[in-house]
Structures are given as C-alpha cells and as structure tokens.
Amino acid sequence: MSIVERLRAVAEERYHHRHPFNLRMHAGELDKEEIQRWILNRFHYQRHIPIKDALILAKLETPELRRMWIRRIQDHDGTGPDQGGLERWLRLGEAAGLDRDLLLSGEDVLPGVRLAVEGYVNFCRLRSPLEAVASSLTEMFAPNLMRTRIGAFEEHYSWLDAAGLEYFQSRVSQGERDSKEALDLVVRWTRDERDAELALASLAFKCDVLWSLLDAVDHAGSHVDHAGARPAERSAR
Numbered sequence: 566m567s568i569v570e571r572l573r574a575v576a577e578e579r580y581h582h583r584h585p586f587n588l589r590m591h592a593g594e595l596d597k598e599e600i601q602r603w604i605l606n607r608f609h610y611q612r613h614i615p616i617k618d619a620l621i622l623a624k625l626e627t628p629e630l631r632r633m634w635i636r637r638i639q640d641h642d643g644t645g646p647d648q649g650g651l652e653r654w655l656r657l658g659e660a661a662g663l664d665r666d667l668l669l670s671g672e673d674v675l676p677g678v679r680l681a682v683e684g685y686v687n688f689c690r691l692r693s694p695l696e697a698v699a700s701s702l703t704e705m706f707a708p709n710l711m712r713t714r715i716g717a718f719e720e721h722y723s724w725l726d727a728a729g730l731e732y733f734q735s736r737v738s739q740g741e742r743d744s745k746e747a748l749d750l751v752v753r754w755t756r757d758e759r760d761a762e763l764a765l766a767s768l769a770f771k772c773d774v775l776w777s778l779l780d781a782v783d784h785a786g787s788h789v790d791h792a793g794a795r796p797a798e799r800s801a802r
C-alpha cells in the first residue's frame with residue numbers, strides 16, 4: 566500500500582465521522598442543548614487552530630512553505646475585523662442562540678475538551694514538521710463530513726438560522742485545498758518506513774483528539790458538573 570492509501574485507511578477507521586455523537590447529529594437526534602454544547606465546546610478547538618498553525622509556521626524553513634501555511638491563519642482570523650472562520654463560528658453560535666460573549670469568555674468549556682485541544686496544540690509545538698503537518702490530515706475527511714452536516718442541519722435543525730451554516734460551507738473548499746497541500750508535503754517528506762510510521766501515528770493521534778473532544782461533549786449530558794450538580798439541576802439554579 567502507498568503512504569497515501571495507508572493514511573486514508575487510518576482516517577477511515579478512526580476519524581470522528583464514525584463517532585456516536587456525529588451519527589446522532591446526522592440522524593437529527595440531538596436536542597437544542599446538545600447542539601449548543603457542541604458549538605460552544607468546538608469554539609475552543611477553533612480558536613486554537615490558528616495558534617497551532619503559527620507553531621507549525623515557525624518550523625517551516627522556506628518562504629514558499631511559509632507563504633502557503635500562513636494562509637491557514639488568515640482563513641481563521643480573517644484579514645480584518647468581522648472576517649474569517651472564527652467570526653463565522655461566532656455567528657453559528659448566535660444562530661443557535663448562544664451569546665458571542667459566552668463563547669469568547671471560554672466559560673463552560675468541558676475539562677476533557679480543554680485537554681484534547683491542549684494535546685493537539687502541544688503536539689504541533691513539540692513534534693517535527695512532518696508529524697505536525699501529518700496531524701492536520703484529518704482534513705482529508707472533513708469536507709465530506711461538512712457536506713453531510715450541512716444537509717443534516719437543513720433537514721433536522723431548521724430552528725437554527727441557515728445563515729449560521731456559512732462556516733461549514735466555507736470549510737468545504739478550504740479543507741479540500743488545505744488537505745491536498747498537507748498531503749503533498751507529507752508524501753514529499755516521507756523518505757523511509759520510519760517517516761511513514763511517524764506520519765501514520767500523527768494522524769492517528771489527531772483522530773484521537775477529535776474523538777476525545779466528542780466523547781467529552783457526548784458524556785457531559787449525563788455527568789455531574791464541577792459544582793456537583795447534574796445539568797438539569799444546574800440550569801434550574
């Protein structure tokens with residue numbers, strides 16, 4: 566099997582398109598509170614993407630590579646106020662009834678989500694360029710997931726204003742381009758079996774990050790919170 570086929574096989578097996586929370590989302594089985602919890606917690610992931618990309622940028626040794634990678638930071642941060650992916654995610658939150666100040670405050674982010682995101686940022690901080698870039702290759706599978714998600718929201722969650730889905734629409738083409746660029750780099754930098762194994766392990770790790778994040782969101786509904794109250798009691802307080 567080629568390195569590309571081996572990478573695809575890892576993601577096919579471990580990517581979060583198979584996670585029970587995503588399956589329930591696509592089947593229209595999540596309630597409003599669960600959708601809101603997912604959006605709020607995923608904002609914590611989103612706001613760390615440009616930070617991990619800045620850490621990767623600092624490892625790239627040529628102007629060509631840095632010019633390519635810096636665009637990812639601009640995609641999320643925008644090139645001015647009120648632009649970019651983070652702004653679009655805040656609008657998704659507003660369309661779901663979440664105040665942007667709540668998302669920006671970072672309050673209510675689940676402990677497991679904080680750990681998963683911290684794990685991903687530190688991985689990109691500490692590992693080689695090959696490993697850090699390979700860990701972004703979950704994006705090979707993200708565009709299809711976005712298409713499924715847009716369809717699911719339109720069909721099942723029409724209470725959420727469709728304008729809020731712009732984030733996902735913009736990520737289809739961005740994810741296709743980003744994953745193609747990253748895959749080309751990983752193929753170019755993989756010279757032997759040791760490199761191949763590092764790349765595969767990095768992609769597996771990143772799949773685990775995304776899986777753990779959804780585990781935390783999924784289980785939050787049935788666990789006691791920091792103050793020892795179950796969610797129902799908490800919202801009644």
Ligand SMILES: O=C(O)c1cc(C(=O)O)c2c(n1)C(=O)C(=O)c1cc(C(=O)O)[nH]c1-2
Nearest residue numbers: 614700701702703704705706707710736775
């Ligand atoms: O909603 C998703 O399922 C999903 C998955 C992924 C991914 O597969 O890593 C990313 C995103 N969204 C996303 O919006 C995004 O900007 C992004 C950047 C990256 C990355 O690792 O560089 N992954 C993802």
